[in-house]
Amino acid sequence: MTKDGRDARRPYRVRVGTTWYWVDPTVPAADIEPGDTVIIYPVAGDPALALLQSPLAQDPVTFSSLEGDAFKIARTEIAALHLAAVDDQQ
Secondary structure (H helix, E strand, O other), X not given: OOOOHHHOOOOEEEEXXXXXXXXXXXXXXXXXXXXXXXXEEEOOOOOEEEEEOOOOOOOOEEEEOOOOOEEEEOHHHEEEEEEEEEOOOO
């Protein structure tokens, strides 16, 4: 089993393509808003970097890929969701 950040307690970095991101698992879900970049850890499957498009209270939650493709995930299918931001130092 590979280790991922779904259970992280401290900020960590990930690389998606050629871009590095800082991920902060300590930000409460109530502080994450539409337009924010997030890492989604689904109950089953691989994590994904996406842009939140709807409030997290909405079910299903709407996201868009970095390429702009919209998709929805039922809240019960999200194991963890962490705020992410481009690491400008890389």
